[in-house]
Amino acid sequence: MQAFRVVLPSGTKYWTVVDEDYGVVQEADRFLRETRLARGRAESTTKAYAEGVSLFLRWCEATGRDWRTAAREMGLFMLWLKWTPGRGGKSASAVVPGPGSKPVRQEIRVNKVLTAVRMFLLHGVTERTVPGWVLEQIYEVGDTRDLPVAAQGESGGMRLRLRARHRVSEPETDIDRASDEEVVAMFKACRSARDRLTVLLLSRVGLRPGQVAGLHRSDPHLLMDARPLGCDLEGAHVHIVRRQNENGAWSKSKKPWAMPVDFLVVQAFDQYALERHERLPSGGSDFLLVNLFRPPYGDPVTTEAIGELCESLSRRAGLGRLVTPRMCRHAMASNIVDAGGTLDEVQALLGQKDPSSPRPYLHPSRARLRDAVERVPSPRLRVTEEGQ
Template sequence: MTDEDLVQAFLETERTVRGRSEHTIASYGRDLRQFASYIHALGITLSAVQREDVLMYIRHMSKEKRYQEATVNRKISCCRTFYAALVRQQTCASNPFALISVHSRKSHLPTVLSVSEVANLLSLPWCDFRSARDMLVFSLLYDTGCRIGELRSIKEQDIETDVLRIRVLGKGKKMRYVFYTKRTQSLLSSYLSMKHERFDTPYLIVSNSGKQLPMSTIGSMFATYGRRLGWQKNFTPHVLRHTYATHLLDNGADIRLVQELLGHQSISTTQIYTHVSKERLARVYEACHPHGRKQHE
């Protein structure tokens, strides 16, 4: 098999057996082909890679490409998974990434919108199909905490308007229910009326041409609205997911419930949001408690 055949076989297994999302498959493909290109330039095939080659590649990413630590870690993790599969298939005798430790990551808390910032976002006016769709995306992401890939895959048949909930298919093809508010239901009704006048498609969120909304359009949408609101902070679909989880915990939701609503397999993934809440508590204490203030009056 050629190196490209090995990559393709791995991606197909991850898609069909592991249930990886198309977004994850595309990311795996980019990372593996980038690594293959580097290795081929050295005159080496993927099955002949040694640990020393891997160390050179990591230095290349860090020093020459100047990738951020999170990016380097993701690429290392992808390649480690790929070679683990090759070892199981007996294509390789050992995994050259097995003893490679990821870069130590600093503890970066996720960006979160304040309650007032969310209110400002969701109170923006809409007047046509495009703006109604954009506001529905924002409203649903904040109401449900969905991943953007999950939101893009929602079909009208997945929505249960009588109980204000939506059936979504998450990572690993695991189904769960998420819930939305009456305010979003009103916006949803208006949007669907306009959508049905224009298109006959099962997908809920569509482009101006009636196709499943592209990720590039979503990226431009968030950038445009972030500028309109004058925000300096990062504003992405995942920021709304972070905000959803943090606001639930801030208002007393049980972390196990939040884990279920987010579709996290492990509670440890959800626990990052408890750290966000603790950071907020610390800031409130420092700002409001006389002995907590850094500057004495």
């Protein structure tokens, strides 16, 4: 069993599971196709699910278990996941780790696989291809009656809630951020206006790589008055919209939102527009960031290319460590807070739910969001002042 990428006639891409003869595993394919098409999840999500489900089905095949009822022995599957390397085949049915052996898969990887398996089996229960009792094997099933009144919802009716039974305790890791010095060094190491704009979109605007690669030329509204463009928002801003993009770029947030940008980002947009016109007078594709220096010229950059750019800039700038796009995003959020921004402002600016609650309760005004962005000084200025 293995994960396999599928491209539909419509151009939509998702991942499925195939057997050793590359025959599609129908039950897994229905689950993964529905995840992509009906639920609108990203292609990368179906890839993660397909990899997890393929491991589960491989374990069932290797140990002679029926995948529909194997959930009653999920603990053995977790042991197999931890110690069985690669595509172990049928010889991996008995796992005996020796003294001093290192786990093949770390806790975070095991938990991701278990999440995929739970979703797969839950889909099977819904479709009635998996016995209903399996639900109690993978979830602790309860209701909302024991919750505080404020958390029971407005309907007043009883609702079921599910809590995963099988989960490995993950070691706590510090969430790091890129420092202003690192961002400035990466910015200086850029060799094109396009790369400088990319660094600012990551570290100054706080976009995810998929959101940066998915921007279209119509998304930035850099005029103070955007009404001629059919937009009633004031000031320079960028619209973040989830789309089915040909380069696979995907915005994690389902809800579109507009992100205010400051003069540094506007200048970077202007410089990139001149560079793009010089390199591609015909314009290229409708995507904002495109290939300018290697073929296929004019094609959109990919999410992977943005990660590779950060790796290259980190090395070229001599930072001594890899500064990732996620660290740049954390830098943006931290700078907003350091400049006096509030949690709800960060929440709205990053296009995410309140990190301390399952639903956002605070809604900052657009004017306050713009003020939050304008309060953050130039990273170059911050570095200069701190060096004096």
